Amino acid sequence: MTETAGPDKVATADQIGLSAREAAARPPDTAPPRDAASWARKVDRLEVDHRSGVRGTNVAGRRLTGPVQGFGKMWQKTYRMDAGPQITPEQAIATWREHFPEFWPKGNRFAGALTGINPGDVALLDLAIGGGVKLSTGVFVLYADAESFTLMTPQGHMFAGWITFSAERADDTTMVQAQVLMRANDPLYEIAMTLGGHRKEDKFWAATLTALGHRLGLPDPKVEARSTCVDSKRQWRHSRNIWHNSMVRSVLQTISAPLVGLSRLARGMNSRTNG
């Protein structure tokens, strides 16, 4: 039953005594709540394993960042697709979780766990940003159940926030949705997002949903996009997030890669000569 709070639900402090108030703060149950298995365990800093096919930098040791920790304006972006009446929400999400990397647009790599998307997993990403440079970053699987899953970003990612992928029955059809709640992580990203980054992201998720739609057997998937600025204020106290900027670091890593390779080669030759 839905119950909407309103003026008739408001009680004064005098009407409710201390004992009732304390009773309202029910002591924690010993049995785990039914969402317990869906949430990742708490982590302070990310740990990563080597994954082939991606550079895998800018993730290990980073903290997670939610919208509270970001710098730029807060946006809620929603991408929705009608998956048709034949597909159940559970089927849509199971397919999405199992084949998530396959739906990404060409030129971008998502290296997750072999078992699919599961709470607590860390996936490494190489994202095409133009000029032959790949932005290396990652995502953390914050939450996953049969009808939704959520990825959260680490320090240095383009945005601080999370992306929730979900499916639900609406009327006689199943609606599939990707929803981003984010702030650009630092001033540089905020500029980049304003100068085409938001448009690029819109295309990215529309392409991802379209690829999912084809996998689900839709002949002509249609994706609706809606963006809402939830908070137009920038959080200047977080401008120092720029220190972790993975785009800057990825460019530097790309430029320095030949030198690092030569240095390793020289060290190897020296050790063989001396050995």
Place this chain on the structure above:
Amino acid sequence: MNAPTLTMDVRRFGETTAVVDIRGEVTAACEPVLMSAYEAAGGTATSRLVLNFGGLEYMNSGGIGMLVTLLVRANRQRQQLAAYGLSEHYREIFELTRLDEAITIYDSEESALHGVVR
């Protein structure tokens, strides 16, 4: 869409403080209920809003997202948000999502009211 199973009751403590008792399941589908409770609790004179999660039975990531939008609205009105009644499980989720850096968590209603007032 399933009907949200959430109730929120608002109690006022003087002109400036309100407590919202949350019972049931917090998901994105419950946004109208939460925002309605916020409207009831968050008059212009309210500067302190305390969320009582003692009756929380279930929360998914959509629910956490909804709390972030509530936080934005409260910040816009220069209102402080505090929480109490969180089980260890939900307290860890607040810490994992780093929501605890913006919504101060207390162990009891008394300490939440006192802590916010202080």
